[in-house]
Each structure stands twice: as structure tokens, then as C-alpha cells.
Amino acid sequence: MATPVVAVRDLRRIYPLAGEPVVALAGIDLDIEAGEFVAVMGPSGSGKSTFMHIVGFLDRPTSGTYRFEGRDVTELSEDDLAGIRSRRLGFVFQAYNLLPRTTAVENVELPMLYAGVGEAERRTAALAALDEVGLSKQAFHRPNQLSGGQQQRVAIARSLVNNPSLILADEPTGALDTRASEDVMALFERLNHERGITIMLVTHEPDVAAHAKRIVTFRDGIILSDAPRAREAVTQ
Amino acid sequence: MRLPPLKLPSTLRIALGALARNRSRSLLTMLGVVIGVAAVIITVAIGAGARTSVASQINGLGSNMLILLPGSVNLGGSRTGTGGASTLTIADGLAIAQLPHVAAVSPTVTVRTQVVAGNNNWQTTISGVAPSYTFIRNWPLASGTFFSQHDVDATAKVAVLGQTVETNLFPGGADPIGRTILIRNVPFVVTGTLSAKGQSSVGQDQDDTILIPFSSALERLTGQTTLASMLVSADDSSNIAQVQSEVTSLLEQRHHIVAGAPDDFSIRNLQDIANAASATASVMQLLLAGVAAVSLLVGGIGIMNIMLVSVTERTREIGLRVAVGARRTAILWQFLVEAVVLSTLGGAAGVIFGGVGSVAIATLAKWPATVPPSAVVLAVAFSALVGVFFGYYPAAKASRLDPIVALRFE
Numbered sequence: 203m204a205t206p207v208v209a210v211r212d213l214r215r216i217y218p219l220a221g222e223p224v225v226a227l228a229g230i231d232l233d234i235e236a237g238e239f240v241a242v243m244g245p246s247g248s249g250k251s252t253f254m255h256i257v258g259f260l261d262r263p264t265s266g267t268y269r270f271e272g273r274d275v276t277e278l279s280e281d282d283l284a285g286i287r288s289r290r291l292g293f294v295f296q297a298y299n300l301l302p303r304t305t306a307v308e309n310v311e312l313p314m315l316y317a318g319v320g321e322a323e324r325r326t327a328a329l330a331a332l333d334e335v336g337l338s339k340q341a342f343h344r345p346n347q348l349s350g351g352q353q354q355r356v357a358i359a360r361s362l363v364n365n366p367s368l369i370l371a372d373e374p375t376g377a378l379d380t381r382a383s384e385d386v387m388a389l390f391e392r393l394n395h396e397r398g399i400t401i402m403l404v405t406h407e408p409d410v411a412a413h414a415k416r417i418v419t420f421r422d423g424i425i426l427s428d429a430p431r432a433r434e435a436v437t438q
Numbered sequence: 439m440r441l442p443p444l445k446l447p448s449t450l451r452i453a454l455g456a457l458a459r460n461r462s463r464s465l466l467t468m469l470g471v472v473i474g475v476a477a478v479i480i481t482v483a484i485g486a487g488a489r490t491s492v493a494s495q496i497n498g499l500g501s502n503m504l505i506l507l508p509g510s511v512n513l514g515g516s517r518t519g520t521g522g523a524s525t526l527t528i529a530d531g532l533a534i535a536q537l538p539h540v541a542a543v544s545p546t547v548t549v550r551t552q553v554v555a556g557n558n559n560w561q562t563t564i565s566g567v568a569p570s571y572t573f574i575r576n577w578p579l580a581s582g583t584f585f586s587q588h589d590v591d592a593t594a595k596v597a598v599l600g601q602t603v604e605t606n607l608f609p610g611g612a613d614p615i616g617r618t619i620l621i622r623n624v625p626f627v628v629t630g631t632l633s634a635k636g637q638s639s640v641g642q643d644q645d646d647t648i649l650i651p652f653s654s655a656l657e658r659l660t661g662q663t664t665l666a667s668m669l670v671s672a673d674d675s676s677n678i679a680q681v682q683s684e685v686t687s688l689l690e691q692r693h694h695i696v697a698g699a700p701d702d703f704s705i706r707n708l709q710d711i712a713n714a715a716s717a718t719a720s721v722m723q724l725l726l727a728g729v730a731a732v733s734l735l736v737g738g739i740g741i742m743n744i745m746l747v748s749v750t751e752r753t754r755e756i757g758l759r760v761a762v763g764a765r766r767t768a769i770l771w772q773f774l775v776e777a778v779v780l781s782t783l784g785g786a787a788g789v790i791f792g793g794v795g796s797v798a799i800a801t802l803a804k805w806p807a808t809v810p811p812s813a814v815v816l817a818v819a820f821s822a823l824v825g826v827f828f829g830y831y832p833a834a835k836a837s838r839l840d841p842i843v844a845l846r847f848e
């Protein structure tokens with residue numbers, strides 16, 4: 203079997219607060235293989251975002267191991283992690299997080315700026331990514347000229363422009379209506395299916411999770427269930 | 439502080455993009471540095487202009503000139519020794535003229551009196567001088583001729599008029615040459631007129647004068663044999679000091695002054711006066727430069743202030759940049775380059791405004807407008823430095839932000 207994209211063992215994250223420490227993750231074991239589409243569910247405060255941040259190297263675990271594509275993340279420097287992040291990872295947030303007063307295409311180009319991609323290549327790749335999310339016509343619109351669904355699709359274009367192996371999405375449909383949510387989820391499904399990009403997506407909505415191939419449920423910092431098919435999650 | 443390697447083209451692109459997105463804030467941030475640098479440039483230009491102006495005024499007094507006065511002069515400049523007031527003689531002047539490196543000597547005998555020409559009269563200063571006077575004072579004629587050694591020998595009754603005297607005695611543009619004027623009822627024939635010299639550095643109208651042969655002045659006006667002062671011109675500015683010391687020892691010898699006793703004459707060196715004046719100008723300029731530097735510093739603090747606000751405002755942007763793969767050093771460089779670009783652009787704008795302001799002030803003050811290129815380079819370089827200095831702290835703060843906190847920031 204090939205190396206998993208994400209392999210965590212006994213992962214813990216404890217916030218050392220003044221009163222009593224907050225245990226956000228209390229021992230997570232999880233493998234995500236290349237090409238998987240995983241939905242992470244669970245009640246508020248169960249540690250989903252914390253887990254996603256650690257998987258995306260934005261945060262470091264208190265203990266446990268994390269291998270990304272076989273490499274032990276705890277042994278890598280911050281600059282190494284930034285390099286991996288710019289080439290192998292894509293982020294999508296609930297709040298889109300586009301740069302204001304900046305055109306869609308320039309927003310999409312941003313990760314390539316830090317990956318050292320040349321100017322002409324940047325523009326070509328950014329326009330291709332926008333085309334892929336169906337926003338060719340809006341390439342030169344600014345965020346305030348786009349609907350929420352369109353903004354989230356720009357953010358998705360930004361996350362996939364560097365050809366990542368893994369896209370991490372934290373409640374990407376949290377701010378969208380049903381219709382726009384469906385569009386965004388269809389897009390994720392297509393990226394996963396056609397381009398083979400591994401996707402890990404945090405959501406509260408069973409309808410959204412139903413697009414995934416596997417559903418992992420968190421509670422109080424541990425994995426409560428890990429079910430391979432969407433239908434089971436819906437009926438849960 | 440340790441600065442990581444910089445990828446300038448992409449950093450510059452990122453920084454310029456961020457600045458362009460916030461154009462009005464960028465302009466406001468620059469304002470402090472613009473004002474500071476403009477102040478520096480204007481200060482330097484005023485200083486340079488004032489110095490040139492002082493130099494040319496003092497040059498206008500005469501070339502390589504020493505002024506010899508009878509009686510001693512104490513440090514305050516007031517004369518002492520009443521008997522000493524008549525110690526300089528024609529013979530002293532003739533002896534001084536023989537010294538090496540002395541180009542010319544002219545005695546001066548001054549009389550303040552009423553002068554009459556036809557129906558007009560005018561109170562003015564009559565100066566009895568030698569033919570070399572116009573050379574010593576760098577003072578060309580406007581018309582006619584100056585008197586000669588022959589006129590001096592003959593105590594001729596000839597006169598050369600300054601511009602102010604000419605316009606008052608011969609109003610309406612009448613040609614004074616060949617006409618007769620009465621000085622203390624003695625008729626003098628006007629042979630020439632002097633070109634305009636303007637005010638002296640102490641504000642005296644130098645054109646309000648009539649020049650006549652010193653012999654005529656002594657014999658026909660004062661009836662004395664001693665001189666009011668003597669002008670000595672060295673053959674080169676580098677020889678002024680030498681001439682001064684030689685004149686001193688010559689006169690001490692001629693006046694039988696024993697070593698250690700006070701001299702009965704004094705010598706004023708124009709170079710000393712010029713140096714004193716330019717030293718005053720330098721102190722003034724230093725003061726103004728201090729004020730300018732403070733305003734530049736304030737401009738720098740303004741940049742730091744707004745960069746700090748900017749970092750807070752753009753917390754989410756910073757978090758996002760980290761999330762898409764920016765290294766901390768890239769964030770640091772972005773904000774540092776933003777600050778430096780702002781301060782340097784501000785500096786450049788300040789140079790332009792300062793240049794325009796200097797020309798305006800110079801025009802008003804009738805100075806030559808000089809903005810030394812070194813000041814321009816220095817001002818821009820210094821403002822860039824201000825950007826580095828005051829931009830580093832906000833940039834470091836930005837680069838240390840926790841991306842998770844930054845992404846959650848509202």
C-alpha cells in the first residue's frame with residue numbers, strides 16, 4: 203500500500219490555559235490515503251478545527267506523531283513547512299479570506315507568488331484554475347463584486363492552483379445557502395474524482411458530508427466514529 | 439537583528455500590491471516623511487544660499503582687502519586711545535606699498551558734509567582716496583574717468599560721484615560729467631560716476647558717497663595730514679595673512695612701538711569677517727537642520743504608527759498569506775519593504791516640494807537658489823533608513839503573528 207497523505211498517531215493538543223488546561227485533541231489516530239474525500243463532523247468544540255490546523259502545519263501538536271506524505275512533520279523547520287504548504291497543500295476557509303480590493307485572478311495567484319512561480323506562468327495557471335471553478339468571466343472582478351458562492355469558488359481555485367496533493371476545508375459551506383453549497387460541494391467532488399486531489403473537509407451539515415466518501419466524527423477531542431460511506435453518516 | 443535572504447522582485451511586487459490597495463492610507467503615511475525631507479532640503483538650501491550671499495557681500499567690499507585703522511581696537515570693536523586716532527600717515531601708506539604681496543594701497547580721508555550742485559544740495563560722505571581705490575574695492579565706473587596719480591600730486595579739484603549722490607544732485611537723468619559741484623564752497627569738477635554697489639552688509643548705502651583725491655581732501659577739506667583709514671590689497675587671497683603680519687611689524691617699527699606694548703593701529707581682515715559671518719550662518723543652519731531632523735524623525739514615527747495599525751488591520755491577510763505558504767521571513771520582508779517604499783517615495787516627494795520651496799524662498803530673499811545634489815541624495819537615503827528603522831518593529835510583529843489567531847481575527 204502507498205504511503206498515506208496524512209498519518210497521525212496518538213495526536214494530542216492541549217492548550218495550557220491558566221485555570222485548567224484545555225484538551226482540544228485527546229489522542230487521535232487517523233490515516234488519510236491519497237485520493238480520499240474525508241468529511242470531519244462533530245459537535246462544536248470537539249476539536250475539528252484544531253485537528254485541521256495541525257494537519258495543515260498551522261499549529262503543532264503537544265504530543266503524538268504526524269507524518270505528511272511519509273515525512274515526520276515535527277522534525278521539519280517552519281520554513282520547510284511553509285514550502286510544503288505552498289506546494290502540497292490548499293486551504294479553504296468558511297470566511298473565504300480573499301484579499302480585499304484585489305481581483306479574483308490576483309487572489310488565485312497568491313500561493314504561486316510564495317512558491318516562486320514566474321509571472322507569465324502564474325497568470326496562466328490562475329486563469330486555468332478560475333476556469334476550472336467556472337469563474338472565467340469573473341477573473342477580473344474584486345471580492346466585493348462577487349457573490350458568497352463565487353468568492354468561495356475563487357478561494358477553491360486559489361487552493362488548487364499549485365496542484366496540491368491535499369485540500370483542507372474548514373466549513374467551506376458554512377456561510378452559503380443550499381444552492382451555493384451544492385455548487386461548491388459538486389466542485390470538491392469533481393476535483394477529488396477527476397484530479398485525484400485528496401480532500402479533508404470539516405462540516406456540521408450531513409447534506410454536505412454526504413458528498414464525501416468517508417466520514418470521521420469527533421467528540422471531545424477523540425474520534426467517535428470513522429465510517430466509509432456517506433449514507434451511514436446521513437442516517438446517523 | 440538578523441535579516442533573512444530577500445527575494446526582491448516578488449517581495450517588491452507583494453509590497454507594492456499591498457500599498458496600491460490602500461492608496462490613500464499610503465499617501466497619508468508618507469506625509470510625515472514628505473514634510474520632514476522638504477524641511478531638510480529647504481534648510482540646506484537656505485543655509486547654502488545665505489552663505490553664498492554673505493560671501494558675495496563680503497567679496498563686494500573689496501578684493502583680498504585689509505582695513506587699517508588708527509588707534510587700537512579692543513575686542514568689542516570700540517576704539518580706544520584718543521591720541522591714537524591720528525597715527526596713520528601718508529608716509530606709512532607709501533612704506534606699506536613697498537611690501538611684497540601688496541597689490542595696492544589707498545588711504546581714505548572721510549568728511550561728512552553738504553554738497554551743492556546748482557539748485558540741489560545733498561548731505562553725503564566725501565572720501566579722499568587714491569586712484570587704486572576702485573581696484574581695491576572692485577568698484578567699476580559707470581561713466582567718465584577716475585582721477586589719476588597726476589591729479590593726486592596736483593591736489594586737483596576733481597570728483598567721482600556715487601549713484602545716490604548723482605541722482606540727488608542731478609535729478610532727471612542730467613549728465614553730471616564736466617559739471618561743477620561745491621564741497622564746503624570749494625568747486626570740484628565731476629569727471630566720472632561709479633556703478634551702483636548697493637547696501638553694505640551692515641545696511642549702509644555704499645552709493646551715497648563722493649570720491650576725490652586724498653591729497654585734495656587733506657589740503658582743501660580737513661586741513662590735516664593724518665588719515666581716517668587705509669585700505670591694503672594683497673596680491674592673492676592666500677597672502678592676506680602674510681601681508682597682515684608684515685604690515686603690522688612694519689608699522690610697529692615705524693611707530694616705535696616696543697614689543698608687548700599695545701599697537702596704535704589695528705588691522706581688520708575681511709577674511710576674518712567673512713569667516714565669522716559664515717560661522718554664524720553655519721550655526722543657524724545646524725539649528726535649522728536639527729529642527730528638520732526632528733521633523734523627519736516624527737515622520738518616521740508616523741510611519742511606524744501607521745504600519746502598526748496596518749499590521750493589526752491586516753491580521754487576517756497575514757494569516758492567509760502564511761496559510762498559502764508565505765514564510766515568516768516573506769511576511770517580514772513584505773512589511774519592511776512597504777515601509778521603506780513609503781518612506782523613500784515620501785523622501786523623493788519631499789525633495790521635490792523642498793526644491794520648489796527653496797526656489798520660492800531664494801527668489802523672495804534674492805539669494806541664489808542652491809540645492810546641493812549631495813543633500814538630495816542624503817535626504818532620500820536617510821528617509822529610506824527611517825523606513826528600515828521604523829518599519830522593522832511592525833514588520834517583525836507581523837511576521838510573528840500566530841496564523842490561527844490571525845485567521846480567526848475579526
Ligand SMILES: Nc1ncnc2c1ncn2[C@@H]1O[C@H](COP(=O)(O)OP(=O)(O)OP(=O)(O)O)[C@@H](O)[C@H]1O
Pocket residue numbers: 217219224225226244245246247248249250251252253
Ligand atoms: N487558542 C485556544 N486557546 C485555548 N483553547 C482553545 C484555543 N483554540 C481552541 N480552543 C479550545 O479547543 C477546543 C476545540 O476547538 P476547535 O476550534 O477545534 O473546535 P471545533 O470542533 O472546530 O468547533 P466548531 O465546530 O465550533 O468550529 C475548544 O474547547 C476550544 O475552546
Ligand SMILES: [Mg+2]
Pocket residue numbers: 250251252372
Ligand atoms: Mg471549527
